[in-house]
Amino acid sequence: MTTTTLAVLVPVLPFLGATAGLLLGRTVPGLVRPLAVLPTLTSLVLAVVVAVRQGGDAAVNSATELTPTGSVPIDLALYIDGFAALVAVLVGVVASCVQIYSTGYLRDDPRYPSYAALVSLFTSAMFLVVYSGDLIVLLVGWEVMGICSYFLVGHYWETPEARAASIKAFLVTKLGDVPFLVGLFALAGDTGSFRITEILGTVANGGLDHPTLIALLLLAGVAGKSAQFPLHTWLPDAMAGPTPVSALIHAATMVAAGVYFVARLLPVFQASSAAVVVLAAMAAVTMAGSGLAALAQDDIKRVLAYSTIGQLGYMTGALAVGDRGAAVFHLLSHGAFKALLFLAAGVIIHAAGTNSLAAMSRMGHLRDRVPDAYWTMTVALLALAAIPPFSGFFSKESVLGAAEQASAGHTASVPAAAGWLVLVSGLLTALLTAAYATRLWLLAFRGRGVEAPDHGRQPLTMTVVLWVLAVPSLAFGGLAYRVLPDWFDGHDLAPTLTTSVVGTGVALVGVVVTYAAWRHTTALAARVPLGAVAAHPEGDAGLVEAEAIASHAAAYGDVADAPDPADPGRLLLGPLHRPAAVGFHLDAVYRVLFVRPVEAAARLVRFLDREVVDTYVRGAGALARGLGDAVRRAQTGNLQTYVSALLAGTVVLAVAVVLVATGA
Amino acid sequence: MHLALPAVLSALLFCTGLYGVLARRNAILVLMSVELMLNAVNLNLVAFDVWLSSTAEDTLHSGQALTLFTIAVAAAEIGIGLAIVLAVYRNRGTSDIDKLRDTAEGPGPDDSDSDALAAERAEKAEASA
């Protein structure tokens, strides 16, 4: 088979799996798990084959036009360069791991068939986005991912948090998608094509008439999808979904789609220096803010969610300084270790019966209950904190190196200010990242107190997957930084000495400071008893997690925060702790800016509908009724009356006819 | 003879019968009025037949033939009509036309408006009183 055929099969197989899963899920329950896992695994194999055949050489570029679509043609186009091939492999790996993990995680869930089908559909859509060479086809996958995210975040729809979170995720991403769509049309209007290759060709010739406008419109969609400031608020709340979903969609793949999109169309954004500065500022605010917020969260998954936002900020920062190789490098390594972090967190939540770090810090021997999760999560946290030689170190150093290059003015078409912005905020975030990673590890695994509840052995499917993902978290960066430039633009991705030393230095500072703070506060934990634990010795992990999410606000007063004086983050952040815990009140700002006006407008519309429009409607009804009553009065049943009326009419008509006929 | 004379007489008789049909209460009186109307038509037919047969050479005497037919049909009509009136009288105990109001618009089952219902009833009582 040709590479093109194989590449086409990659998105099609999970789609067929999803369709079959939805159709057969209720009738043939035995087929659900094979239908969920096998197409995804096959797609992974095919994606690997495609990547090997492509090999970083000339991009596979083919298209077929199904039907004429007006002035700007829409093609079913493939455009597979090194970025696409490797990102597809990442998507396949994470999706396969998540599907396998889910078979254990949602073992007893009655809604597992639809869940697995939606994950497959999501995987298919993500492959489509990655491989597509046509922006409209890409948009199809983009929106399908959004709707899958909506459904999967709302998987535990019995809990009000999940319902609210799914609607919020949908609305906020749509808030970005509308300008995104307009931006796509504007781009096609300027370049005359939706094909990525032709757009890039036009941009290279300077054929873009409104670069800033287009770039900013597209950035809105990217910010929504990739959870960048100011549209990031949906991502922490989306943690109300099942943990495997968080790992796949809200950590490794979908949120990376925005970054990937910018990476593909980077010349379009670089055509406008204003857009580059906006991108850099967005990345800087996102990185620093999310690092602070992550340090204050109590829910283990919300810590990881803010961490995801921050790492995505690194990627957009790399794009802002014009190095898409570094961005995608970080995307790949981050996808691996962040998926691992989430999946390990799922195991920990299951074992601890709670998602609260405060409660975990009052549990003894949690790490002995889940040794696999303990070791793999340690690896992943080290990667996250960018400690050499873990993979996160190399990818993050490539980002910082690119920023350093740009700040020195060595990168064309990137203002030095953008470079400085990304560099400084990147170093600050490196410190914060190391701090919250250390805090997470210490609180989760170094707790003291009563024995952790026994939820039995973790299913094999869940633990094996952790080790599979631990391998790239450990070694991918070190192995790949020499090879990847061949696949990408050719930029050198090797860490430079300066940034390595500085970056690792601040990370170590963060680790040490957090450890010291923890040593200082941990004595308080024994004095302040805290914690609520969902105990379902027989239940699967999904059930435990749903209960933990539902009970967090009830037990601790807030979904994000717990009144725990033993938290080192509270000491480190000081007065910033409360704002950081609630995401710097951004939701309240949105409430004032968007929600209240919309509600007021809805009330106005309701008033207009009930009082004004309905009045006419009711009036029309009353008029017809009154006329009917009046006519009914005439129906007396007396034949003579009827005949009288008939003949009177006849006389009138006859007179009229005579008058007309005689011309009077 | 002036043709207008029978024509006008016919019109007047017809309208007299018309008044009787519309105004009389007893069904048999209504039948009588119908007979008046039919006879008015007959007079018309005869008068025009005489006129036409004196002006045209060849005529079918259709007016007179039709008059005979009308008389026969009227006889049949009066027989059937009286039979119907008798049947109605046997069933209802009355032959008054304005008491035979089965087709009157009663309060429908879908009419939940009690005000309209009451007004309807009052109006009915008034009409039948």
Added chain:
Amino acid sequence: MTLTAAVAAASTTAPSAEGHGFLSPTGVEVAFLLVGLLTFGAALVTVTTRQLVHAALWLVVALGGLAVEYLLLSAEFIAWVQVLIYVGSVVVLLLFGLMLTKAPIGRSPDADSGNRWVALIVAVAAAATLVWVVADAFRATWIDLDGAPAGSTEVTGESLFRNWVLPFEGLSVLLLAALVGAIVLSRKAKEEPSPPPVNSHAGAGSSPSVPDSRNHPIEQEGAL
């Protein structure tokens, strides 16, 4: 009133018609006019009188007057048929009907329904329209009654049995159907044993549409 209007309408027509004059009516015309007045008056009394039997008798006068008019129009056969069928049988039938429905003898105050005024308006309007149109259309048309009689028995019979045989036979079928229909309608149905309220005071007093036979089935069977 309408008659004077008709006369006035007739008198306004142009006197230029050859050989005929409004101011010098022939004897036939005078007779026709007088008999027509009598007929019209009788018809008016028929539809307005409050005594039902009188109405039938005045109808005899009106129909007889019409028979005379037919004679004046030289349609003798029709005239005799009119006398035979209408005066002889139809009015008798109507009188029987009145008797069978227990029509009150003497003045009945409710002979006219509440529709009277509407009926009057419609009738007067129709009369005005018809008289106007007819008088306007035929004000200058005369019937020549001097030639061969147009309605002698010979002429009528010839045309009837030469040109109108098939409708004539059809008419006989119609009459037969009417005969059967009248019998079917007027006989007492065996399945409906409710006694006619004519014969029963209780039946007349109670709701006539509800047969009370189910209360006395045995009695009814004995009656049958």
